Amino acid sequence: MLLECPDPRFQDGTFVMLIDGGSAEESEFADQSTGRIPLADYLATRKLTHIDVMANTHIHEDHISGLLPAAQAFPPAVLWMIPTAAFCCNEMQKLDVSLAQNTSQRKFMQAINDCQTLCRLVEDHGGRVETPVAGSARHLCNGLRYQVLAPVTERVEELEERLRQIFAAPKDVFLKTLDSVDCRMNNFSLMMLLDYCGTRILLPGDTNRVGYGGIDPAMLKADLFKVGHHGQIDGADQALIDRVQPRAVACCASSDRRYNSAHPDLLHMLKESGAELFFSDCPQLPGLDIPPHQALIFTIGENGSLTAQYL
Template structure:
């Protein structure tokens, strides 16, 4: 039986995934989905001792020849901005995101002041990069697709996907909030920008995949407060990528019980920036019976040995709950 491959690329503090699923109807017999691209700040990759690598560089080294679907889970620099360099090499057949397909035309380039704090600079950059990404995809012939819950369907042979969040009303709320940011001036602009930045994680696209009976749950940066409208029975998955980089609010004990994962991936940086890879969250997942994996190399509670430096974490996923992970060495 053929297997699907899901790879978490080591982009430091950020998230970047590539899914490859056998399907004879697709180019070269493989369906390819890229889910987020990490950041695009060179400083993130200045220290590559743990194996950090930009998404575009990693995919080029893998010899990737096409992208069927590119997914932008939400507008934050550490998820979105690394998708832009991919457009220099590949044009996706579809770009999945949660706003109206033509929303980028209502946006304008925003100035990034030199004296803006880091959080504001990164969010402004993400907004500008989102507009550029959508414009480039459309110009080059790709289709921009707005996705919201409830939406499910077959992605390719043996693989189905279900969008669990945001709902259509949440997507509409995000569009209204963004319109408000672009319409505001002076102090009101910064106030609205900061409020939206603080809320953006829980507008993340939450995607559940099923490959021949093996479930994968990818919640973007959704934290434990963002699961409210998702039925508990829809969360069960064999492989779970914990939300918000494994920070303390990434998932609750009740949610972990509903997911009941056999493997948990945490996309935290090796320096545990912003208190990612929270020891309490990791311990809770391990005590629930899940094996822990990491896209980068943060310290792991109770581990006898440090994680090996690696460019990526690769899973082979087969039918009936088969999930096998391995770190790809430098």
């Protein structure tokens, strides 16, 4: 997700924030029929000159790995990362990806390796690595404010301990330990509420419906909701949708609907709530006719207007 906000205090008069980067694997972009392109290629089309804040919501390959080429082209001034910079740079260990016995294990090991590489790259270029935790909030630029809803500090510490268990695991239980952390990673996601001149945007990373515990329900109300976990059936339920009350929903589903992304039952619930549905890809589902596109662009006005277009 690329945010561009006008503010004369920043380079070229624009504050630029990048949240997650998609995959870096060529196979993810082999099908040209949807129009999808790698993040680095898209950034080139925008003629960007800088990134002020780069955020990775969690350590999965389809969220972190595409950030590496973006950071190489535009080293960010600040990187938001879960877990902490000290852990990423000093305790993360490179894993031997050849040990993987399936695609999920290979991708997760690659994500862990890329996490360390990304943090060191940013610091080597003079940037800062920060760990936002629940409760932190501030203005990012003119009109744009953020508040972190998750994770709390204790969850950050728990994630670091689980990663240590991977690095310390004996060979005979290494893959089992890896899988255990992998399946829990989504609910360690950085969850943010952005507010631009009164228009609220809820960005939960891959948090699923059970990962909202402890969050003030009033904080979840949003005009634009990026539904969690790629719109899989556990991404939201009716109770969560009722709390969010979105005007528009963005679903970031892969074209081939791996793992049943853009689940029809969840999409039906969202549509029945009155929200308008948009997709960052072109899932092949009955009743959907989404034009091939490189990006889904939302424009938010100071008066609360919210419009969307497929580029």
